[in-house]
Amino acid sequence: MTSKPLYVYLQRPDTGDWVTVGRYKLDGESEIGRFRYAPSYEAAGHAWTIDPVNLPYLPGRDWEARRYRGLHDVLRDACPDAWGKMLLQRQHNLPADAHDSRYLALAGNVDRWGALAVGPSATPSVAALSSPRLPMLEALSRELIALFERRPALDARLRQRLVATPSLGGARPKTTIQDADRYWLVKPFLPTDAADIPLLEHVAQQWGRACGLNFAETVHHALGDGLSVVRVLRFDRLGKRRFMAVSGASLLQTEYPFIGPEESARWSYPRLAEELKRIGAPLADRVELFDRMVFNAVAGNDDDHPRNHAAMYHAQENRWRLAPAFDVVPNPVEAPRALTMQLSMGRFDISREAALADAIRFGFKTLDEASAHLDALLDRIGAGFTRVEGLLSPELRDLLQPRLQDNLALLR
Numbered sequence: 001m002t003s004k005p006l007y008v009y010l011q012r013p014d015t016g017d018w019v020t021v022g023r024y025k026l027d028g029e030s031e032i033g034r035f036r037y038a039p040s041y042e043a044a045g046h047a048w049t050i051d052p053v054n055l056p057y058l059p060g061r062d063w064e065a066r067r068y069r070g071l072h073d074v075l076r077d078a079c080p081d082a083w084g085k086m087l088l089q090r091q092h093n094l095p096a097d098a099h100d101s102r103y104l105a106l107a108g109n110v111d112r113w114g115a116l117a118v119g120p121s122a123t124p125s126v127a128a129l130s131s132p133r134l135p136m137l138e139a140l141s142r143e144l145i146a147l148f149e150r151r152p153a154l155d156a157r158l159r160q161r162l163v164a165t166p167s168l169g170g171a172r173p174k175t176t177i178q179d180a181d182r183y184w185l186v187k188p189f190l191p192t193d194a195a196d197i198p199l200l201e202h203v204a205q206q207w208g209r210a211c212g213l214n215f216a217e218t219v220h221h222a223l224g225d226g227l228s229v230v231r232v233l234r235f236d237r238l239g240k241r242r243f244m245a246v247s248g249a250s251l252l253q254t255e256y257p258f259i260g261p262e263e264s265a266r267w268s269y270p271r272l273a274e275e276l277k278r279i280g281a282p283l284a285d286r287v288e289l290f291d292r293m294v295f296n297a298v299a300g301n302d303d304d305h306p307r308n309h310a311a312m313y314h315a316q317e318n319r320w321r322l323a324p325a326f327d328v329v330p331n332p333v334e335a336p337r338a339l340t341m342q343l344s345m346g347r348f349d350i351s352r353e354a355a356l357a358d359a360i361r362f363g364f365k366t367l368d369e370a371s372a373h374l375d376a377l378l379d380r381i382g383a384g385f386t387r388v389e390g391l392l393s394p395e396l397r398d399l400l401q402p403r404l405q406d407n408l409a410l411l412r
């Protein structure tokens with residue numbers, strides 16, 4: 001019971017042309033997937049690896065996938081998560097246990113993450129549909145909320161557009177908007193939100209930037225009737241160009257969302273740092289990851305799961321690098337005591353000891369060096385907060401201000 005092949009296309013990092021990079025097949029019985037780099041890809045002398053950990057470029061070899069019931073990690077990265085899956089289920093009447101490869105094929109390539117696309121034919125065909133433009137932000141956001149609440153369409157064309165572009169990951173309703181040659185992820189406030197999450201996300205991203213960290217650019221929009229929307233600059237798009245990306249889950253060779261207690265043993269910042277080193281990212285990226293870990297600890301962002309980290313391919317540098325930080329959202333309800341990823345071996349707790357125990361694995365030469373780095377970083381995070389706190393609502397300030405003091409004390 002082998003499925004029909006699904007061809008995988010890649011937008012070449014050098015010329016921007018689409019090429020067929022390989023072929024995926026699922027054996028439905030054993031739930032083992034097989035991917036093979038295409039002979040034509042090899043013949044043309046291409047050698048870009050689409051997943052530097054799990055699918056090294058080795059022509060002629062069948063790479064088996066067992067995670068995700070037989071879908072290769074980087075293909076899973078190109079699938080929707082809860083939000084997009086829900087849209088596709090409604091649209092195509094999919095059973096609850098539909099295989100991820102169905103979502104991969106049905107989601108369409110228009111908004112897909114990274115530089116991969118898929119299709120049924122051996123020659124690449126990737127429709128170049130333009131995205132809605134910035135002036136549509138408010139109408140699209142209202143339509144997203146209506147869709148989320150299962151209300152009838154406010155604007156049939158926008159509804160159709162949203163339903164036709166469900167490919168991006170994550171649980172929250174989202175869409176992509178274009179402004180000149182830049183693309184932004186649009187995430188509106190939801191009636192079920194316990195706090196103004198879009199504002200909180202915007203402030204957290206700005207806070208990270210104010211500390212000198214590589215956090216994705218964001219803009220916040222406060223619109224009428226309490227509508228709050230954050231837009232986040234997509235690092236995997238520029239003009240017509242798409243950039244290869246892999247999630248932290250793929251780099252860590254773990255499944256996310258969670259499927260069993262053994263998985264979280266693999267969710268670890270120091271391990272992710274080692275994987276970054278293994279795939280050729282520079283030391284600066286490992287230190288940046290350490291800094292993000294500490295930032296998440298201070299801000300109480302315990303939604304720091306493996307799919308909220310990523311690496312991207314830099315064509316000019318010809319290497320994989322840590323992607324900008326995204327989806328950094330302090331817990332809006334309570335101050336967490338632990339993160340979702342281990343700060344050091346077996347330790348999820350927010351504490352100085354946990355933050356420093358495995359510092360060497362991030363590339364620090366000595367514990368003293370790491371300690372001094374941590375102290376300077378905590379100063380920067382504290383100072384960064386004072387630069388952005390004016391953006392917060394009084395409620396959010398009451399949430400974050402005491403947490404900042406408490407967590408700085410735990411880490412000093």
Ligand SMILES: Nc1ncnc2c1ncn2[C@@H]1O[C@H](COP(=O)(O)OP(=O)(O)OP(=O)(O)O)[C@@H](O)[C@H]1O
Binds near residue numbers: 232326
């Ligand atoms: N700035 C960005 N540039 C490129 N891709 C991004 C960016 N931000 C997010 N993504 C991609 O979109 C996915 C969903 O985005 P995001 O994590 O912000 O959504 P979410 O619904 O809040 O997620 P979660 O389920 O973790 O709460 C991410 O997993 C990542 O693959």
Ligand SMILES: [Mg+2]
Binds near residue numbers: 170171307308327
């Ligand atoms: Mg996310």
